[in-house]
Amino acid sequence: MKICYLASLILFVGHAIAICPMAHKMLTEGTTYDATLTNAYPNGHGQAIKRTTGSTVGFDPSSQYVSTTGTHAFVPPGPNDLRGPCPGLNAMANHGYIPHSGIATINEFAQGTSEVFGMGNDLSLFLAIYGTALDGDIPSLSFSIGTGGNSILGSPLSGTGLTGSHNNYEGDVSPTRGDLYEYGDNHDVQMSQFLQLYNLQSNVSDPSRVNYDIDILTAFRLSRFQQSIENNPYFFNGPITGVLVQPAAYQFIFRFMANKSEEYPEGRLDREVLKSFFSITGPEDNLAYTPGQERIPDNWYKRATGDEYGFVSLLLETTSIGLAHPEFLSVGGNTGQVNTFTGVDFADLTGGVFNATTLSEGNNLGCFLLQAIVLALPTGVSGLVGVLDQLEDTVNPLLEEWDCPQLQEIDESLLENYPGFSRQPAK
Numbered sequence: 052m053k054i055c056y057l058a059s060l061i062l063f064v065g066h067a068i069a070i071c072p073m074a075h076k077m078l079t080e081g082t083t084y085d086a087t088l089t090n091a092y093p094n095g096h097g098q099a100i101k102r103t104t105g106s107t108v109g110f111d112p113s114s115q116y117v118s119t120t121g122t123h124a125f126v127p128p129g130p131n132d133l134r135g136p137c138p139g140l141n142a143m144a145n146h147g148y149i150p151h152s153g154i155a156t157i158n159e160f161a162q163g164t165s166e167v168f169g170m171g172n173d174l175s176l177f178l179a180i181y182g183t184a185l186d187g188d189i190p191s192l193s194f195s196i197g198t199g200g201n202s203i204l205g206s207p208l209s210g211t212g213l214t215g216s217h218n219n220y221e222g223d224v225s226p227t228r229g230d231l232y233e234y235g236d237n238h239d240v241q242m243s244q245f246l247q248l249y250n251l252q253s254n255v256s257d258p259s260r261v262n263y264d265i266d267i268l269t270a271f272r273l274s275r276f277q278q279s280i281e282n283n284p285y286f287f288n289g290p291i292t293g294v295l296v297q298p299a300a301y302q303f304i305f306r307f308m309a310n311k312s313e314e315y316p317e318g319r320l321d322r323e324v325l326k327s328f329f330s331i332t333g334p335e336d337n338l339a340y341t342p343g344q345e346r347i348p349d350n351w352y353k354r355a356t357g358d359e360y361g362f363v364s365l366l367l368e369t370t371s372i373g374l375a376h377p378e379f380l381s382v383g384g385n386t387g388q389v390n391t392f393t394g395v396d397f398a399d400l401t402g403g404v405f406n407a408t409t410l411s412e413g414n415n416l417g418c419f420l421l422q423a424i425v426l427a428l429p430t431g432v433s434g435l436v437g438v439l440d441q442l443e444d445t446v447n448p449l450l451e452e453w454d455c456p457q458l459q460e461i462d463e464s465l466l467e468n469y470p471g472f473s474r475q476p477a478k
């Protein structure tokens with residue numbers, strides 16, 4: 052079935068009804084005003100951030116403890132193992148939660164992200180289908196977390212891998228990884244960027260108060276966004292890579308890496324845990340980065356069962372941050388020189404279905420994101436039919452519940468004017 056046209060042939064899926072009214076309520080009526088962010092960072096002239104998640108399930112050490120011993124002991128990658136731009140997946144491979152080679156199947160990604168981080172299955176399914184469809188090998192429903200896997204392991208795997216997926220999956224303004232056309236490298240940590248984040252808590256002298264939370268990460272993202280405008284002549288903020296993958300990359304740092312505890316059921320992310328997940332070692336005055344050695348810290352606790360961060364959590368949190376900082380929603384880029392950022396007209400991009408004004412009304416941003424990510428998938432490919440059917444169970448009820456205007460297409464021809472979009476990375 053063609054998932055693009057879902058909105059017109061929805062079969063309402065009963066089991067999802069329970070979560071949807073809640074999602075709807077949060078998107079339209081969220082009430083908690085987060086004064087900190089908008090006051091501290093006055094360029095946030097959008098709407099106030101609405102709190103979208105909050106653990107209500109407490110803390111259970113036995114089920115939330117993540118093993119780093121035995122079969123899950125840390126083993127650094129060898130010369131033939133693939134590692135790439137995603138620290139979560141690199142850490143999982145280093146601890147044997149997905150194959151150590153760095154090539155895994157959709158099912159292995161789904162199981163590993165749940166076991167290690169408490170990612171919701173709908174979200175891991177989405178992320179892994181994306182990896183497979185855009186950067187991976189459809190017959191084997193797998194992809195490489197680094198560069199394309201075929202030549203390296205002598206396997207029949209095709210696809211670019213996550214590293215080779217610039218503008219398809221991997222994009223600019225990543226938290227610690229550099230912009231491809233700024234550094235010629237989009238998968239390694241740039242120490243300057245890591246330090247920028249690290250130092251956002253340098254004024255907190257009591258180490259037990261340090262917490263790289265969503266407010267800190269949003270401030271970090273604002274400054275990274277500005278840096279790409281100022282330093283990368285080919286900066287491109289794509290409809291998927293910029294508007295959804297980019298926020299996920301920031302939000303995942305706190306939502307998944309933070310250590311959960313009785314005192315902090317939503318987690319607290321301190322300096323040592325941050326360093327470990329970003330493969331940084333050494334004392335504060337001499338921090339060192341070793342590519343690909345991301346580690347799950349010993350004695351670290353993941354999200355609680357029942358408090359998974361899934362697809363709806365990601366959409367809602369992305370929406371609330373996007374409404375507070377509308378610059379994050381500008382699809383467009385620099386035009387070949389720094390400081391030339393120009394956005395495309397949202398109405399042109401979406402065939403008039405949304406415009407800049409209506410995008411921030413009601414559930415429209417969620418509707419746009421939901422449909423844009425589905426439209427980007429190659430739905431005609433027979434090898435994907437089974438997994439795409441599973442996605443429908445997530446997507447259909449939300450489209451219905453949010454009463455989404457139907458997006459027919461994203462006009463890619465508008466994006467081709469941007470040199471950062473049309474340039475092909477050296478393969």
Ligand code: HEM
Pocket residue numbers: 136137138139140160161164168170175178179182213220221222223224225226227228296297299300301303304307308
């Ligand atoms: C199947 C699951 C996943 C896939 C396919 C995936 C894919 C990706 C991709 C393509 C990027 C690069 C995006 C960019 O250009 O910034 C990325 C970045 C990132 N991912 Fe994942 N990811 C997955 C799961 C996770 C998990 C479980 C975590 C948990 C911590 C995570 C954390 C991150 C972070 C923090 C970044 C940004 C890295 C940086 O630039 O500092 N991801 N991921």
Ligand SMILES: *[C@@H]1O[C@H](CO)[C@@H](O)[C@H](O)[C@H]1NC(C)=O
Pocket residue numbers: 091251252254255256
């Ligand atoms: C540290 O600085 C941040 C950002 O400037 C600010 O929000 C926070 O309140 C400061 N914390 C302390 C303990 O001074």
Ligand SMILES: *[C@@H]1O[C@H](CO)[C@@H](O)[C@H](O)[C@H]1NC(C)=O
Pocket residue numbers: 310311312313324348349350351352
């Ligand atoms: C996680 O939090 C628990 C409870 O505070 C603590 O005992 C443990 O050492 C922390 N783990 C890490 C890696 O900081």
Ligand SMILES: *[C@@H]1O[C@H](CO)[C@@H](O)[C@H](O)[C@H]1NC(C)=O
Pocket residue numbers: 398406407408409
């Ligand atoms: C956006 O669309 C709405 C509804 O279609 C319309 O009333 C409004 O004038 C449009 N705004 C702009 C800036 O085009």
